[in-house]
Every structure is written in structure tokens, then in C-alpha cells.
Amino acid sequence: MTASPPAPPADAAIDAVGLTKRFGDRTALDGVGFAAAAGDVLAVIGPNGAGKTTLLSLLAGIREPDAGEIHLPRGEVGFVPQQAALYRRLTVAENLRLFARLEEVADVEATVERMLEQTGLGDRRDDQAGTLSGGNQQRINIAIGLLSDPAVLLLDEPSTGLDPRQRGRLWEFVLGLAGRGTTVIFSTHNIAEAERYAGRVLVIADGQGLFDGPIAEFHAAAPAAGTEAADFESAFVRFLAERGH
Amino acid sequence: MRWLLLKDLQIMRRSPLLTALLIVYPIVIAVLIGFALSRGPDKPRVAFLNEVPADTPLNVGGEEFDLAGARSELCERIECVPVSSEEEARQKVESGDVLGALILPADLVDKLQTLAGLNPESPTVKVLVNEEDPIKAGLVDDRISALLATANLRISQEVSDVSTTYLQILLNGGDFSFLGDEGLKVLGLRESESILRDVRGELPADSPDLERLDSVIRFSHLAAENLSVAGELLSSVSQPILVDKEVVSGDTPSLDTFAIAVAATITLMFVTVLLVAGSLALEREENAFARLTRGLVSKTALLGEKILLGVVVALAVTLLMLAGLGLFVELDWGRFGLWIPAILAGGAGFAAFGAAIGGAAREVRAASLLAFMVSLPVAFLSLIPSGTVAPGLYDVISVVTAAFPFDPALRALTGALDAGGPSIGIAIVHLAILVVAYGALARVAVRRFV
Numbered sequence: 157m158t159a160s161p162p163a164p165p166a167d168a169a170i171d172a173v174g175l176t177k178r179f180g181d182r183t184a185l186d187g188v189g190f191a192a193a194a195g196d197v198l199a200v201i202g203p204n205g206a207g208k209t210t211l212l213s214l215l216a217g218i219r220e221p222d223a224g225e226i227h228l229p230r231g232e233v234g235f236v237p238q239q240a241a242l243y244r245r246l247t248v249a250e251n252l253r254l255f256a257r258l259e260e261v262a263d264v265e266a267t268v269e270r271m272l273e274q275t276g277l278g279d280r281r282d283d284q285a286g287t288l289s290g291g292n293q294q295r296i297n298i299a300i301g302l303l304s305d306p307a308v309l310l311l312d313e314p315s316t317g318l319d320p321r322q323r324g325r326l327w328e329f330v331l332g333l334a335g336r337g338t339t340v341i342f343s344t345h346n347i348a349e350a351e352r353y354a355g356r357v358l359v360i361a362d363g364q365g366l367f368d369g370p371i372a373e374f375h376a377a378a379p380a381a382g383t384e385a386a387d388f389e390s391a392f393v394r395f396l397a398e399r400g401h
Numbered sequence: 402m403r404w405l406l407l408k409d410l411q412i413m414r415r416s417p418l419l420t421a422l423l424i425v426y427p428i429v430i431a432v433l434i435g436f437a438l439s440r441g442p443d444k445p446r447v448a449f450l451n452e453v454p455a456d457t458p459l460n461v462g463g464e465e466f467d468l469a470g471a472r473s474e475l476c477e478r479i480e481c482v483p484v485s486s487e488e489e490a491r492q493k494v495e496s497g498d499v500l501g502a503l504i505l506p507a508d509l510v511d512k513l514q515t516l517a518g519l520n521p522e523s524p525t526v527k528v529l530v531n532e533e534d535p536i537k538a539g540l541v542d543d544r545i546s547a548l549l550a551t552a553n554l555r556i557s558q559e560v561s562d563v564s565t566t567y568l569q570i571l572l573n574g575g576d577f578s579f580l581g582d583e584g585l586k587v588l589g590l591r592e593s594e595s596i597l598r599d600v601r602g603e604l605p606a607d608s609p610d611l612e613r614l615d616s617v618i619r620f621s622h623l624a625a626e627n628l629s630v631a632g633e634l635l636s637s638v639s640q641p642i643l644v645d646k647e648v649v650s651g652d653t654p655s656l657d658t659f660a661i662a663v664a665a666t667i668t669l670m671f672v673t674v675l676l677v678a679g680s681l682a683l684e685r686e687e688n689a690f691a692r693l694t695r696g697l698v699s700k701t702a703l704l705g706e707k708i709l710l711g712v713v714v715a716l717a718v719t720l721l722m723l724a725g726l727g728l729f730v731e732l733d734w735g736r737f738g739l740w741i742p743a744i745l746a747g748g749a750g751f752a753a754f755g756a757a758i759g760g761a762a763r764e765v766r767a768a769s770l771l772a773f774m775v776s777l778p779v780a781f782l783s784l785i786p787s788g789t790v791a792p793g794l795y796d797v798i799s800v801v802t803a804a805f806p807f808d809p810a811l812r813a814l815t816g817a818l819d820a821g822g823p824s825i826g827i828a829i830v831h832l833a834i835l836v837v838a839y840g841a842l843a844r845v846a847v848r849r850f851v
Contacts, residue, residue, distance in 0.1 A: 217695045235695060243408065243686035245415040250408075258403045258697040284415070296645050300692070 168227070169339040170215070170308045177210050177363075184210040187224070187291075188365040190358050192341060194307065197334045199354035200343040203396065207363040208343035209238070212312050215341070224257045236307035238313045240293040241300070244286030248277055248296055251285055252303065260312035274329070291322030300327065302386040309333060311342035315349060327353050339395040347389040359392070361401035405698065405706045406713075409648060409680055421712070424672065424718055437522040448483040448490040448502035448529075457510045471552070479544060487527075494531045494649045497787025497795070502542045504549075513642075525643040531787070540786065545644065553642055588616065625755055658822070661726055662815040663784070667748050669814075670776055670807055672718050677711040677755030678768040681847070685763055690850045700847050704756050711752030712745055719744045735790050736817060743810075743817035743825055750806030750832040753839035760846025784810040806835050 168191040178183040185207040192198050200208045213219045215226060216235035242251045251267045261267045272278040275295040280288060285296060294314065301309060311330070315323045331353065334340045344350050350357055350371075359367040359376055367374055371388075378391035378398075413420050451472070482499050484490045486676035492504035504527035526549075530541045569575070575591025588596075600610070664817065684690040684703070694700050723732065723740065755772065762768035783802040785794050802808040813828035 213691075213851070216691075218691045232696075235692065237688055237691060239688040241692040243412060243413045243689060246408065250411065254408050254767055255692075255697070258693070351713055 160171070161387050168192065169196070170233070170341070171227040172211075172215065173227075173368070174226050175211065175221050175226070176319075177207075177214060177219065178222050183363050185221075186357075186362075187226070188360060188363070189370045190319050190365070191242065192308070192339050194337045194339055194357070195334050196356060197331070197340045197354045198342075198356045198358060199350035199394065200358045200360060201347060201350050202360035203401065204345075205362075206360040208360055209312055210363075211360065212310050212341070212343055216310050217309075228308065232304055232306045232308075233346065234301035234304060234309045236298045236301040236311045236314060238316060240285075240290075240297040242293065242296055245284055246316075247282050247284055248288070249281040251296060253315040255300045261303060261305075264374060267303055271303065274302075275299045289322075291318050291325070294318060294322070294326065295329070298326075302333070305398055306338070308339040308341065311340065313343055315344070315346065329373065351388040359395070361396055361399070362369050366399055366401075367395070402698070402702060402706045402709070405693075405703070406710055407684070409706075409710050410458045412683075413676075438548050445500040445540060446480045446482055446498070447544070448484045448493045448499045449476070450484050450487060450502065450504045452507040453505055453509050454507065469557075469618060475548060478548065481638035487529075489683060491529055491649055494529045497531060500786070501531065501545065502798060503527075503545070504529070510728070523643050525645050528644055528646045529649045531649050538625075545646070549642060549644060558705035560650065592720060657730055658732075658819040659815060661723070661730060661732070661804060662811060662818050662822070664726070665722055665744075666747065666814050667780060668722050668812040669715050669719050669744065670751050671772075673711040673715040673748050673751035674755035674758065674772045674776055675769055676714055677707050677752045678762065678772045679765045680710060680757030681707050681756055681843075682763055682765045682768040685850045686765055690847075694851070704760075704843050704847065707756050707759070708749060708752040711755060712748040715748030715751065716741070716744050719748070733818065733820075739817040739825055740814075742829060743813040746829040746832040747810030747813055748808065750810055750835045750839075753836040754806050757846060760843040760850070763850065775805075779805040780807045783811060803831070804831060804835075806839075809835070 171191040173189045174187045175185055175189065176183070176187055188207070188211060190198070200211060202208055210219070212235070214221050214224075216233055218235070243254070246254065249268055249272065252271050253264060254280040256264045256267045272281055275292075275298075276290075277292060277295060277299075280292065285293060288296070294317075298309075298311070298314065301311075309330075314330070315326055318326060327349075330340055330342075342354070354371065356370050357367065358365065359374070367377060369377075375388070375391060376394070472481075482493065484493060484502070487502075487504055488505060490499075493499045494502050506524065506526065509524045509526070512522045515522045528541075528545050530545075570587050570589070572590050574587050574592050576586065596616075600608075603610075658753035681704070684693065690703075693703060698706075720740070726732065727734070758771050758775065759768045762771045779802060782798050783805070785795070809828040809831035812823040812830065813825050816825035816828060844845055
């Protein structure tokens with residue numbers, strides 16, 4: 157942990173400072189920091205092995221950082237892993253009920269009903285989770301992450317494996333949460349998705365934080381390469397190449 | 402924790418095939434192994450003390466008995482471990498170095514030689530045994546009975562030949578030696594019959610031929626005496642050598658009880674190890690482990706829940722199995738109060754072991770395979786009685802089996818089922834130590850889950 161981390165912004169829902177994580181001799185994350193306010197949608201982007209999942213696992217409390225601090229002044233974190241983390245032999249309602257009980261929510265049954273309504277899976281409540289499509293499983297996966305009504309929702313590559321229609325429904329759901337004040341932080345390989353749904357991006361490569369700011373500022377930071385940097389993905393690639401990644 | 406437990410039971414209910422397999426397979430294996438274990442290995446180690454003075458000849462009925470050959474033959478059927486004193490034999494039996502001890506007394510040959518005489522006296526060989534478990538007890542009894550049956554058969558053959566000679570003399574007459582008096586003339590029954598016929602035809606009421614009549618009277622007297630001796634002689638033929646068996650150590654339960662304990666322990670092992678290992682690995686396969694342990698449940702609590710699940714299921718399945726066996730075999734239900742702690746301790750030991758395997762394997766299929774690969778050989782090793790393998794190897798086996806829950810669980814269950822079984826308290830303490838050790842290993846192993 158750093159000795160004297162800077163105080164987080166007053167309106168920050170989450171503030172991470174100097175996060176470092178090593179696996180043996182390999183440094184997966186090297187002093188990465190950022191802050192996000194309520195209702196922010198932050199995309200964590202970077203090439204494979206950049207440290208995106210490691211960062212989210214530190215924020216979620218799955219792993220302990222070797223250095224750095226995480227401030228969560230206004231509430232708990234909900235975590236949605238990349239692979240649906242639910243019991244496939246339990247029904248949709250049983251999964252929600254189990255995790256609601258473990259989260260010790262005040263009214264388990266009311267929370268389950270609310271989540272079934274939000275995910276639009278009320279008519280599938282008694283179906284075993286393993287029988288649902290990947291998209292529906294991901295909706296339950298996210299719903300489980302939201303059971304405790306967290307201030308910050310972490311999504312690790314949430315749209316992986318979903319078809320365009322399912323992706324559309326997913327982002328509609330997630331942006332609805334952000335609209336109600338939930339801070340959403342998601343990692344993705346899909347640069348276009350980051351540009352389309354996120355208000356801000358955090359760019360990581362080889363464990364180092366390279367950029368943290370609004371999409372428009374990232375466009376400005378990326379070299380024009382002789383033409384307009386209208387293509388966000390091309391700008392991203394050039395940005396990394398410019399910095400030796 | 403109770404919600405996790407409820408969840409696991411719900412998942413099991415949704416997998417009837419798995420549940421059926423978890424119950425049926427161990428029972429089938431248990432029955433097969435239980436029967437297989439009723440048979441012992443071929444050549445047990447037996448301490449052998451021969452107190453008969455060297456070069457003492459054995460002559461039965463005029464025929465020389467090959468003592469050296471008999472000993473060689475004996476030592477082909479058992480592994481003879483020569484000892485120099487009864488005390489040394491006793492120590493070896495007590496330590497489990499040998500399965501038993503066979504002591505031939507100094508007067509063995511003298512008494513054997515009397516078997517062909519008029520005052521037969523059966524010699525007694527001393528047998529020391531350590532019946533620390535019923536398999537060993539049965540093995541010792543079988544071996545000693547077989548060896549003595551062979552020896553007795555051979556000796557009785559010799560004695561029988563002598564008996565036949567005496568009977569021939571009684572029938573046909575001849576020379577007979579008695580108490581050093583050589584050349585005693587025996588008339589024989591057939592001859593006496595002939596004489597009697599003659600006398601009957603010739604003698605008047607006041608016959609003077611008293612001498613011939615006296616010889617017939619003498620023969621009648623001797624015939625009666627000889628027939629009496631033949632009766633004693635023939636009675637000694639049935640078992641010329643007697644056995645004085647002494648149990649040096651060990652108080653053994655019945656073989657039936659032991660077989661039930663083996664079957665129950667094997668059931669307990671498979672149900673619990675497979676269930677806990679698979680259930681823990683499933684948490685990772687379902688990607689739920691990270692979600693659960695990021696604040697909802699500690700890793701230690703999750704392991705505790707898995708071990709509790711194993712113990713609960715093990716208790717139910719084992720009691721069900723014992724109740725089923727109770728329909729066919731007499732069980733001491735008065736000891737039911739001891740069954741519960743024995744099953745709980747055994748279940749906890751196997752559950753902790755299963756958690757360590759599940760943590761190490763991380764995948765359900767790998768966990769199941771690993772559980773089989775480790776559990777089965779250890780179970781077999783735990784059933785090897787002392788004295789049936791080389792002492793050094795047995796020491797290694799003892800150390801290996803002590804590191805796994807099967808051996809103490811078997812001892813706990815045997816002790817719980819039968820008053821003659823081993824101490825249940827020591828076995829439970831042993832299992833408690835293993836629970837802590839395997840629990841710690843599992844805790845370390847699940848660190849690799851995320």
C-alpha cells in the first residue's frame with residue numbers, strides 16, 4: 157500500500173490509487189489508478205494480457221493488491237465475472253435467492269422479484285440456469301452482481317459470446333443502471349463497444365495505465381497518422397504503438 | 402453456510418444418477434472387497450522355536466520319522482522365522498513382526514514315540530498368536546489348523562499301522578513283547594476258537610486236561626487286555642498332537658463384524674471423498690468460487706461447509722447401509738451411541754481429505770479420478786495384517802496408511818460395532834488430527850482457485 161495516497165475526489169464512488177499486483181516475477185499491474193463518480197460508465201481497454209481482469213479482480217476484492225489502495229466511500233461493489241458465475245442445476249429464482257441470502261439483503265423474496273423483473277426473466281424463473289441461452293445466463297450473472305444494490309458495478313468483458321441482439325439488450329440494461337446512479341466499470345476487447353457505451357476509457361497495456369479520460373480526449377491524444385482519427389479502433393492501435401506496446 | 406448446504410443438496414437432488422452412483426458403487430465395492438479380504442495371503446511369517454534336542458531320532462512303530470524333512474516341509478508352507486527362546490517368539494508376535502509363533506516342546510519326540518506303545522500320551526505344541534484384527538486371527542487359525550492336520554495325519558498313519566499289527570496278533574496269534582518281556586506267546590482268537598471246539602467235543606464233565614483249558618483262560622484274559630489297549634491307541638490316532646493356543650495380544654471382534662466395518666468404511670470413504678472433492682471442484686467449474694469468496698463467504702467457511710456436507714451425507718448413507726445389513730447380520734444395536742461418533746469422525750476425516758483432493762484437482766472429473774487413484778490403494782494397504790509382509794515394508798505401510806483416514810476410520814467403526822474391536826477414542830483423535838491437516842492442505846490448495 158502507498159504511504160499517503162491522494163484524497164479521492166469528493167463525488168467519487170470509487171477511487172483506486174497506485175494498484176500493483178505481481179505474480180511471481182511478473183508484474184501484472186504496475187501502479188494503476190483512477191477515480192469514477194456515480195453514474196459514470198468507464199471502459200477498461202487494452203490488449204490481451206494488459207492486466208484488465210487483474211484490475212477488476214482487485215477492485216472486486218477477489219485478489220489483494222501488493223501495493224496501492226482502493227477507496228469505496230459510498231458503498232459496496234457488485235462483480236460480474238466474464239464467465240457466468242451461477243449454479244446451472246439451480247433454477248433462475250433459486251440462484252437469485254441463494255446469492256440474495258448470502259448478500260444478506262433485507263427482503264430476499266422482494267429482491268428476487270425485482271431482479272426477475274429487471275432481467276425480464278420472470279417467465280423463466282423455474283427453469284434451470286443451465287438450460288438458458290448464453291445471453292440469458294449473462295443477464296442472471298449481472299442480476300446476481302446487482303442483488304446488493306451496489307454503488308459500483310464491475311463487469312469483466314460482459315458481452316463476450318453474445319450475439320448482436322443480446323448485446324443490445326445487455327447494454328440497454330447496463331446503461332439503465334448507470335442512469336439510476338450506479339457506477340459501471342467494464343473491461344472489453346471490443347473497442348467500438350467501449351466508444352459506443354462508455355463515457356470514459358482507462359487504457360492499460362503491460363500492466364501500466366496509459367490513459368484515463370473521456371473518449372473525446374482519447375481521440376485527441378491519439379496521433380492523426382495523416383488522416384482524421386475518426387476510427388476509434390485505429391486510433392487505439394496507433395496510440396499503443398506510439399508508446400511501444 | 403446453511404444456504405450453501407441447502408444449495409448443494411438441491412444440486413444433488415437434480416443429479417439422481419450421480420447420487421445413485423455415489424451410494425451403489427461404494428456398496429458393491431465394499432461387498433466385493435469384504436469377501437476378498439476373508440482370504441489371507443499364501444505364506445505368513447511364523448516364528449519357529451524347536452526345543453527338541455538336536456539329533457533326537459523319532460521312531461514310531463519301528464519306523465524312523467524324518468524330522469528334518471518335516472521341518473523343511475513346514476517351512477515351505479509358512480515363512481519360518483527362527484527364534485531362540487519363547488520370550489523372543491512372544492516379542493515378535495506382540496510387535497506384529499510375525500503372524501504367530503509355533504513352539505515345539507522338548508518332550509515332543511518322547512511323547513510321539515509313546516503313541517505306538519501301550520501307554521500313549523499326546524504331545525502338546527504351543528502356539529502364540531496376535532489377533533489384533535479378525536483377518537489375521539482367521540489366517541492364523543487356518544494356517545495352524547492346516548499344518549497340524551497334516552502332521553497329525555502323517556503320525557496317525559504310523560500309529561494306525563502299529564494298531565493293525567496288534568490286531569493281527571490278537572486274531573492270528575504270535576510273539577508279543579510287554580514291559581521288556583520278550584517272546585510272550587499269544588494264541589490268537591482263531592486258534593483259541595479251534596481249541597475250544599476240540600475241548601468241547603472231547604472233555605467229559607470231569608476232564609483232567611486242565612492245562613489246555615488254563616491256556617484258553619489265559620488267552621481270554623490277555624485278549625481282553627489287548628483289546629482295551631487297542632481302544633486307547635485308536636483314540637489317540639484321531640489327534641496325536643494337541644495345541645495349546647495362547648493369544649499374546651489383541652482382542653478380536655468377529656469376522657462378520659469386521660467385514661461389516663470394512664464395507665461401511667469403504668462406503669464412507671467413497672461417498673464422502675467423491676462428494677466433497679467433486680462439490681468443491683464444482684464451485685470453481687461453475688465460476689462461483691470467486692463470486693462467493695469475494696466477501697460473501699470466506700474460503701475457510703466454504704471448506705467448512707463442504708466438510709459438513711460430506712459428514713451429513715456420510716452419516717445418512719452409512720447408517721442406511723448398517724440398517725440394511727442389520728436385516729441379514731446381527732448387529733449390536735446397544736452400541737448405537739458409539740456408531741454415531743465413529744461415523745462422524747470418519748466422515749470428517751474423509752471429507753477433509755476430499756476437500757484437499759478437490760482443491761488440488763480443481764476440476765470435477767480430475768477430482769473424481771484423483772480420489773479413486775489415491776483412496777483405493779490406501780484402503781488395500783490399510784487391510785494388510787502385520788506379519789504377512791516383511792517387517793520393514795510393514796513399517797512403511799503403517800506410516801503411509803496412518804497419513805490417510807481409512808485406517809483410523811476402520812478402527813473407529815470396528816471399535817464402535819464390537820466391544821472386541823480397537824479403541825474408538827484413539828481412532829477419533831487420529832481422525833481429528835487428519836481433519837486439521839487435510840483442512841489446512843485444502844485451504845492452501847483453494848488459493849489457486851482464482
